[in-house]
Amino acid sequence: xxxxxxxxxxxxxxxxxxxxxxxxxxxxxxxxxxxxxxxxxxxxxxxxxxxxxxxxxxxxxxxxxxxxxxxxxxxxxxxxxxxxxxxxxxxxxxxxxxxxxxxxxxxxxxxxxxxxxxxxxxxxxxxxxxxxxxxxxxxxxxxxxxxxxxxxxxxxxxxxxxxxxxxxxxxxxxxxxxxxxxxxxxxxxxxxxxxxxxxxxxxxxxxxxxxxxxxxxxxxxxxxxxxxxxxxxxxxxxxxxxxxxxxxxxxxxxxxxxxxxxxxxxxxxxxxxxxxxxxxxxxxxxxxxxxxxxxxxxxxxxxxxxxxxxxxxxxxxxxxxxxxxxxxxxxxxxxxxxxxxxxxxxxxxxxxxxxxxxxxxxx
Amino acid sequence: xxxxxxxxxxxxxxxxxxxxxxxxxxxxxxxxxxxxxxxxxxxxxxxxxxxxxxxxxxxxxxxxxxxxxxxxx
Amino acid sequence: xxxxxxxxxxxxxxxxxxxxxxxxxxxxxxxxxxxxxxxxxxxxxxxxxxxxxxxxxxxxxxxxxxxxxxxxxxxxxxxxxxxxxxxxxxxxxxxxxxxxxxxxxxxxxxxxxxxxxxxxxxxxxxxxxxxxxxxxxxxxxxxxxxxxxxxxxxxxxxxxxxxxxxxxxxxxxxxxxxxxxxxxxxxxxxxxxxxxxxxxxxxxxxxxxxxxxxxxxxxxxxxxxxxxxxxxxxxxxxxxxxxxxxxxxxxxxxxxxxxxxxxxxxxxxxxxxxxxxxxxxxxxxxxxxxxxxxxxxxxxxxxxxxxxxxxxxxxxxxxxxxxxxxxxxxxx
Ligand code: SF4
Numbered sequence: 001x002x003x004x005x006x007x008x009x010x011x012x013x014x015x016x017x018x019x020x021x022x023x024x025x026x027x028x029x030x031x032x033x034x035x036x037x038x039x040x041x042x043x044x045x046x047x048x049x050x051x052x053x054x055x056x057x058x059x060x061x062x063x064x065x066x067x068x069x070x071x072x073x074x075x076x077x078x079x080x081x082x083x084x085x086x087x088x089x090x091x092x093x094x095x096x097x098x099x100x101x102x103x104x105x106x107x108x109x110x111x112x113x114x115x116x117x118x119x120x121x122x123x124x125x126x127x128x129x130x131x132x133x134x135x136x137x138x139x140x141x142x143x144x145x146x147x148x149x150x151x152x153x154x155x156x157x158x159x160x161x162x163x164x165x166x167x168x169x170x171x172x173x174x175x176x177x178x179x180x181x182x183x184x185x186x187x188x189x190x191x192x193x194x195x196x197x198x199x200x201x202x203x204x205x206x207x208x209x210x211x212x213x214x215x216x217x218x219x220x221x222x223x224x225x226x227x228x229x230x231x232x233x234x235x236x237x238x239x240x241x242x243x244x245x246x247x248x249x250x251x252x253x254x255x256x257x258x259x260x261x262x263x264x265x266x267x268x269x270x271x272x273x274x275x276x277x278x279x280x281x282x283x284x285x286x287x288x289x290x291x292x293x294x295x296x297x298x299x300x301x302x303x304x305x306x307x308x309x310x311x312x313x314x315x316x317x318x319x320x321x322x323x324x325x326x327x328x329x330x331x332x333x334x335x336x337x338x339x340x341x342x343x344x345x346x347x348x349x350x351x352x353x354x355x356x357x358x359x360x361x362x363x
Numbered sequence: 364x365x366x367x368x369x370x371x372x373x374x375x376x377x378x379x380x381x382x383x384x385x386x387x388x389x390x391x392x393x394x395x396x397x398x399x400x401x402x403x404x405x406x407x408x409x410x411x412x413x414x415x416x417x418x419x420x421x422x423x424x425x426x427x428x429x430x431x432x433x434x435x436x
Numbered sequence: 437x438x439x440x441x442x443x444x445x446x447x448x449x450x451x452x453x454x455x456x457x458x459x460x461x462x463x464x465x466x467x468x469x470x471x472x473x474x475x476x477x478x479x480x481x482x483x484x485x486x487x488x489x490x491x492x493x494x495x496x497x498x499x500x501x502x503x504x505x506x507x508x509x510x511x512x513x514x515x516x517x518x519x520x521x522x523x524x525x526x527x528x529x530x531x532x533x534x535x536x537x538x539x540x541x542x543x544x545x546x547x548x549x550x551x552x553x554x555x556x557x558x559x560x561x562x563x564x565x566x567x568x569x570x571x572x573x574x575x576x577x578x579x580x581x582x583x584x585x586x587x588x589x590x591x592x593x594x595x596x597x598x599x600x601x602x603x604x605x606x607x608x609x610x611x612x613x614x615x616x617x618x619x620x621x622x623x624x625x626x627x628x629x630x631x632x633x634x635x636x637x638x639x640x641x642x643x644x645x646x647x648x649x650x651x652x653x654x655x656x657x658x659x660x661x662x663x664x665x666x667x668x669x670x671x672x673x674x675x676x677x678x679x680x681x682x683x684x685x686x687x688x689x690x691x692x693x694x695x696x697x698x699x700x701x702x703x704x705x706x707x708x709x710x711x712x713x714x715x716x717x718x719x720x721x722x723x724x725x726x727x728x729x730x731x732x733x734x735x736x737x738x739x740x741x742x743x744x745x746x747x748x749x750x751x752x753x754x755x756x757x758x759x760x761x762x763x764x765x766x767x768x
Contacts, residue, residue, distance in 0.1 A: 001385055001687065003369040003404055003416055006425060010751040015432040017751075035768055036365055045752025062768060089409070090693075090764025116620040116692065116765055117410020119392055139409075142365035143767060146411035149394045194365040197406060197414045222750035227428060249421035250369075250406055250414050259395040259413060337757065349768050357755045366767055368690045385687035387624035407691070409767045 003249075007221030016226045017049050025233045027053040029185055031321050033175065034192035035062030035349035036220055042354040044222040054233065057321040058351030060174050060277060061192055063138045064091045065319060065343045065350050068273040071167045072097040072343075073304035074297065078134055078165060079110040081300055085128060087121045088136040090114045094346050098308050118143075118150040125154070125162035134296045137166045141198040144168045144285055145259040148266035151287070151294060163296040166287055169272060171195050172203045173283035178320055179207050186321060188214040188232035193224070193247040198263075200255030204243045212241030219247040266291060275309075275343065276316025313342035318351050325352040332356060367408035369416050372401045382407060440538040447532070447566025456564050460542060464549035465559040469525070484588075486521030488512055489580035497540070497574050499616040501609075501628030502702075504577055505544035509551035510632050510702055511653065512581040517634040518649040518705060520641055521583030526552065527561035529578040534569045544575065555632040557581070587641040591667035594647050596738035599714040600664075600672060601707040603636060603721060603730045605629050606657055607685040610699030620692060620765060626684045629703035629728070636721050636728070637705060643720065645713030650706050656698040658756045660706050661744045671741045674734030674756075676749045693766035697746075698759045703728065708736065 032038055038058045041047060047056060060066050076097045079086045086102060093102045093112065106112045111131075115121060118135060125133040137147045147164070154162050171192060178184060191204055196217045204215045214235035218228030228246045235242060245251055263285070272284025287295045309316075313335070314328040325331050325344065335341035337353050344350035370382035370391065378393045382405065391405065391412045398415075399405055405412035445452040457473065492508040502510075509526065516523040528548070532541065552559060612628040614620060633651065640646050648668075652660040657679075665672045681696050689696050707730075709717050714732060721730045737745075744756040 001368075001683070001690065002371070003421065004690070008750050010749055012429065012432050013750045016428070019431065034365070039768070043748070043754060044750045045746070045748040045754035046750070047752070049750075049752045064768065089767045091766050091768050093764055113619070114764055116389075116622075117392075119410050120619070120621065139767060140365065142367070142408055142413065145395055145413070146392065146409055149392065149411070192365070194367050194406070194408060194413070222748075222752070223428070248424060249417050252414075256395055256414055258397075262395060347768065348766070357757065366693045370691075384690070385683040387622060387626075387684050387687040387691065389620075389622050389691060 004221060007219070007223040009223060013222050013226055016223070016230055020054070020226070020230050020233055021051050023233050023237050025051060025054055025237060028187040028233070028236055029055045029057050030188045030190055030229060030232055031057045031059045031186045032190040033059040033061040033171070034195065035065065035347065036194070037190055037192070037218070037225065038062070038351055038354045039349035040220045041225060042357055044225070046222065046225060050229065054229065057186065058318070058354065059178070059321055060274065060319045061140070061171070062347050062349050063140060063169065064095055064347040065315060066169060066274045066276065067095070067138060067167055067343070068275055069098060069307040069309050070273065070304070073307045074302065075136055075165060076100050076102065076105055077302040077304040078296060078300055079105040079112060081302065083131050085111040085113055085124065085131050085133045086136065087113045087115050087124055087133055089138065091347060092136055092138060095343050096310070096340065096346065098305050118147040121162060122150065122153060122157065122159065125159050129161060131161060133162045135162070135164050137164050137168060140169055140171050140195045141263070142194045144267065145198060145263040148263045151266045151291060154294060155291065163294050163299050164287065165296040166267070166285060167272070168267065168285035169274065170269070170283050170285065171199065173280050174274065174277060175207055177277055177280045177283070179211055179213070181320060184321060186213070187236055188216070190228050190232065191215050191217040193217060193219045193251060196247070196251045196255065198255050198259045201243060201245045201251060201253050208241055208243045214241050215243045217245045217247050217251050219250070276319035310341045315342040315344040315352070318344050325355040328352070365408055367406045367413070369404040370407045372399060372403050372405060375401055380412065382412070442532050442534060442536040442538060442541060442566055444534050444566050444568065447564060453564065460545050461562060464545045465552070467558040467560065469558065469560040484585035486516050486519050486583040486585050487580070488515040489578065490515065492577045492579070494613065495573065496616050497544070499628055500612050500626065502630040503544055503547050504575060505547035506551055507630050507702060508577040508579045509548045509555065510630050512579040513551070513555040513557060513632045513634055514651045516581050516583035517637045518651050520587040520589045521585045522638055523555055523557045523581055523583040523634055525560045525582045526557050527580045528559050529563040531565050531567060531572050531576040533572040533574055534566055536574060541575070551632050555634045586638070589646070589648050591648050591664060594664060594668035594670060594708050594736055595710070596670055596736055597711050598647055598708050598736040599711055599732050600674060600734040600736065601709060601714065601717060601730055602680060602704065602733045603633070603707060604680070604701060604704030604728045606679050606681045606701065606704070607689070607696035607699035608682065609702040610656070611685045611688050614688065622688060622691060624684050624688060626682070626688065629701065631703035631728070633703065633705055636724050639720050639724070640707070640717055643709065643713050643716055645710030646717065647708040647710065652701045652704055652706055654700050655759055656700060657706070658697040658744070659758050661756060662758045664706070664708065665742045665744050668736070669740055669742050671737040671739040671743045671745065672734060673737055673745045673747060675747045678731060678733045680729055680731060693768070694763050697756060698763050
């Protein structure tokens with residue numbers, strides 16, 4: 001695979017890890033904001049390879065994990081409506097709401113279609129004219145512009161039986177909220193490579209300058225990640241706190257302005273609730289007023305159950321890096337990948353799931 | 364937060380592209396990259412091409428990285 | 437000419453049923469034990485027999501590299517073979533949906549007969565039911581198989597230092613099915629590697645150092661390795677570099693976020709063998725006609741944790757677990 005295989009060269013990865021060691025890093029906490037990083041680090045087995053004093057903490061960058069319990073309950077309730085087909089990315093299928101999940105509803109007869117692209121729901125709606133298709137729009141800036149394009153196309157085609165449940169979230173406001181927390185001890189940020197393709201490098205500058213916080217926009221292949229960590233550690237050792245771009249083959253200073261424009265053709269900024277972080281002002285997206293007829297939460301007045309987060313689950317604290325998953329009493333005992341209690345254990349990129357895999361090694 | 368891989372555009376008609384990676388093909392929506400052309404590598408996320416890969420930048424950076432890895436300090 | 441359709445009458449036990457028996461069943465499966473069309477077949481057994489059964493509901497019914505008929509013979513034959521049994525007889529129960537194309541049914545049965553010949557087994561008992569439209573999805577098949585046990589293989593016999601070999605390819609069947617379903621709109625020339633493995637596995641039963649065999653079907657390679665490690669108590673380490681994963685399978689996985697280690701395989705086997713006999717096993721398999729590739733992918737550790745580790749290509753280490761639930765394509 002061109003432009004992938006080059007970045008999996010184990011000799012290069014190993015010598016770069018040695019370079020990190022040679023920097024003599026102090027004990028430091030690096031937060032990988034993005035769940036795909038968490039997952040990629042676990043898959044490449046990088047935690048085992050890095051010097052032990054470098055701790056990697058998973059941040060709030062898994063769209064599944066940060067979706068509020070209330071939203072999940074709403075989605076489950078939508079799936080229970082007669083004549084409805086829920087279209088969703090596979091990520092959402094197993095997330096437990098207060099009482100049920102999409103997967104369990106499917107077992108009870110609900111129709112749940114897993115799609116690869118939001119564009120695929122257009123034909124799904126056209127092929128099932130007698131059913132109501134609802135697409136669950138989750139994700140960060142990387143995903144939102146594409147979904148916006150699908151929404152605009154749905155309106156152009158005058159699709160009457162397609163609507164959208166929108167719970168998009170934005171990266172910079174969440175980082176700012178994290179940055180404002182007092183009890184948080186983070187020495188460097190591994191910034192999400194793919195979200196940054198859309199939002200650019202510039203969005204991290206004020207946060208970095210304000211806190212003198214090292215930030216490196218980083219790609220997802222093993223070599224990208226060790227280089228990102230190398231650059232962060234170097235900044236820490238040299239006492240710098242700047243924004244650097246490791247993923248320059250794909251990420252530009254300005255991001256992709258056309259993508260952002262597309263995104264704001266369908267969506268507008270709103271306050272939104274994050275699991276673990278509470279309501280963060282101007283941190284989410286909702287459908288524009290002019291597109292409200294495509295809003296599933298308006299089209300279907302459903303009454304979800306009273307939402308309760310799972311008892312004892314500390315996903316919230318895990319998501320802001322306040323505690324490692326192992327500090328949760330349920331971790332590895334009641335809560336395991338095959339019987340998840342909280343969303344951080346469901347999503348394969350959730351911190352608890354990733355740490356479970358890793359931790360079993362060192363027990 | 365978001366899976367994505369570089370794929371090569373092999374055909375383009377309007378804002379639809381046929382992209383390829385190791386013999387596997389998927390259509391990609393080019394609405395965010397109308398200028399992308401056959402031969403370009405684009406990052407594909409959930410069916411949408413979101414950026415063109417800068418081959419020159421990639422080569423330069425990889426070379427620097429190799430130099431760093433080989434340097435003795 | 438319009439293709440004939442299966443009707444509820446074909447399952448009624450009357451004249452139309454006989455058409456199925458005579459035109460399809462005896463035509464393809466005819467053998468002395470079956471020709472009697474009796475309620476149960478009398479078969480010659482040995483002292484120890486192995487008995488296995490499995491249901492097949494694959495969607496789509498026809499896929500690149502095979503169809504449900506090929507699959508239902510290969511699956512049961514392979515289940516017997518990995519247990520150290522020589523497959524002898526199969527039964528076949530079909531549930532067909534009203535309206536199913538007669539010609540498709542014939543294709544399925546013909547595919548079964550081809551695989552039966554390769555494996556040297558006979559279908560000696562069968563059942564054919566037709567259900568109303570909507571009560572089944574096209575066709576479901578159950579096969580049960582009887583084999584003569586030639587060597588009892590026990591997971592407990594796996595020892596530290598043993599080699600883990602892999603026969604076939606990783607993830608080809610699962611990937612072919614994912615592409616063939618079409619809902620991800622991915623195109624690629626990936627064929628299912630579905631095949632009978634008895635010609636390659638049975639000759640290994642005389643190798644003294646052979647410890648254990650399994651076919652990594654549902655749950656994938658990871659699932660089987662976890663079973664072996666859990667069952668034997670020893671940890672297993674495999675090397676990512678050594679895994680036979682084709683470029684296309686890899687590309688589909690990169691696109692969709694699926695992990696090839698959890699994809700189903702239908703023409704593959706994991707073989708554990710004492711170190712001294714590993715080369716011999718590779719040689720014996722390689723000497724068979726049209727044998728799939730076989731190679732060493734890892735070894736059994738002295739560690740008594742029953743875990744599975746993978747040395748990653750980038751130099752790290754990762755734990756492999758059983759899959760929890762079905763694998764779904766992801767955006768994250
Ligand atoms: S281990 Fe389970 S219960 Fe505990 S925080 Fe993680 S997901 Fe929640």
